[in-house]
Amino acid sequence: MEWYLPVIWAALIGTAVAMYVILDGFDLGIGILFPFTRNESERDQMMRSIAPFWDGNETWLVLGGGGLWVAFPTAYAVIMPAFYLPVIVMLLALVFRGVAFEFRLVSKSKTAWNFAFVAGSTLAAFSQGVILGALIQGVTVQNGAFAGGHFDWATPFALLCGFSLIAGYALLGAAWLIMKTEGPVTERARGQAKICLLLVLGCMGAVSLWTPLSIPRIAERWFSSPNIFFLWPVPVLTALVAFGLWRWIEARRDVLPFVASIALFLLGYLGLVISSYPYLVPPSLTVWDTAAVPASQIFMLIGTLFLLPIVLGYVVFIYWLFRGKVREGESYH
């Protein structure tokens, strides 16, 4: 079997997941920050800043899940049953928050759909964090199928990851609001971004300590020689980016905080990839163990290499089309 195909596919799915986490991250973050204003016109403004994008953003989740099935059917068939409840809760949470975009403006009282939007966004973020955390800790596998208990995912570490992701998405959402809005919403977002940044750094620190201490394989990956000589820039860069982010928020910059938040996310993500590679389902199944046959991976790869740049092209186009700030009371027409 061509050894490089699964690696390419792992990179592609990793990219799709990163795209999802960043893009849907900021719009889920808007939902998480929603309860911190009581002013409906400000809430309208927050929602309008993401209305043209959220649907496309969520499509990356389908690509991530679909891609996993296409390229690594065995991993998909283990991960989904293992995280059965959090996955379904996440999906239902996304249903509620997705329709809340359209529904909240019609109800006599906005309370119900505001709640659906907040609860859906927060619960989706939390479930994703739980799934991620439980996956890092490992899944019980026998004969290529899930063989663990159905609440194995409910560990303190996974819950910590759930809270981390809520804080992280809120940070992205606040940075997005700084970039896309004006007036009181932006002012509040600056304060929120700082609080979220502190929370995120706390969480990243806790995860970075917890994983090597509890999982020897991860400690060895980071602290054995010569790995440590190559890997030391990751935490250093993270610290620098966090410092820059704080300064740019204080300096009232519009765009840089969002860029720095994305960089912070990517560095955290890189850290997790370094910890887990080459396992797709730690601690037993690698990308090669779970890969689809080369014929399937190649068939899909050809299309992906051709189509993904086109997709990225029009995703960039629509962000460019709706560039600039959304003002309070301004509608899209």
Place this chain on the structure above:
Amino acid sequence: MDLDPVLLARIQFAFTVTFHIIFPSFTIGLSAYIATLGVMWLRTDEERYHRLMRFWTKIFAVSFAMGVVSGIVLSYQFGTNWSRFSVVVGNVVGPLIGYEVLTAFFLEATFLGILLFGFDRVPPWLYVLAAGIVAAGTAMSAFWILAANSWMQTPAGHEIRGGIAYPADWIGIIFNPSFPYRMAHMLNAAYLTTGFVVLAVGARYLLAGKFTEDARTMMRMAIGLLVILAPLQLFIGDQHGLNTLKHQPIKVAAMEGHWDGSKPGDFHIFAWPDEKAETNRFAISIPRGSSLILTHDPNGLFPGLKSVPASERPPVPSVFFAFRVMLGIGFFMIAAALFGAWLWWRGRLFETRWYLHIVSFTWWTGFIAVIAGWIVTESGRQPWIAQGILRTADAISPVPATSILGTLVLFVVCYGIVFSMGIYYINRLIAQGPQGRALEHATGLPNRPIAAAGAAAGDAMSGRH
């Protein structure tokens, strides 16, 4: 209490997929209609086309949102509830779904943003082009999904090694024997579904004496389309049936309630298939009707249900009755379309109130026919999930029945809330009717689809109608 995980997983999937298919059946046709209106608007510069385009786009937005969220659920259910299915046929079916995401989902989601929010930011041609791209995206999505489903019905282009399906010939896999028929049948069904919704809305307005110019445009466009597509569907369906007879004869036997293959088949207008006694009760039949349709010979023979053991048969009543529901609606559609065209030709379409009354109640016919058709083909494939490759009972995940039951209850409750509200809001939008652009600006409404519905609801409640 012993819960059967297979049964629960099947109920759950049937529930979520039935809810989902309602929305694509509508949005595939509606996006094409919106794009058509856009092209007419560009060509004629007539405001009514633009007004109708904007009106239907609002309804499209609500429907599409519900289609998206219910579709994301499905793409994950293959793994959560059907993980053995994912492993055994993942090498073949997975890439087809992957191509759907890459060629269709992103296209639809992105250009829908332009269609909904971009009117003031892009030139008219790009606005209409976005509508066309959304329509093409929905059709493309249907292409890949139907290729995957058709392969599960009539697998081809693959080989089985160690119980796992491997791809051998991708063209053979995509264009498997039932795919062209299923694709034509479903696309046409989607256009018919939308056609009847548009027709019903037009008739509703005419009866109420509201938006009469727009209502006439809608009715003319709908009748013009339906008078061709409704009879065409009968032909496509017949061809699809012959194809099924060739590849899945037992499914056809269940559709026809045909037990004994050694005799010519009667066409049962009504009957009660009794699976235990292996016969039909209370049958009202056209003698040798099925043989005539399926073999073009009143004495022609085709396999009966008794040619395989009971464990190899699909659940006969659901296939049998769903087929009759679909067929009945199909014939009603043909009659309604032909009669409407005749009235139009006689110049009495907009004055024949009893006809308007009837069609104003027929908006749901397409949806029920689509669901019934899918029940026929999906139940008819049982006991297989992928015909001849994997049985449904062997396809499920190692998940306890209680988990499946719990999530099934969650799905029923959540979908019940979300989708009944969605349909309520769509109804509001329809009640509000098409509005000119100038009017929207005058009332200062943000052109969010639901915001418009909200205004309509507010108007209705405060009596400012």
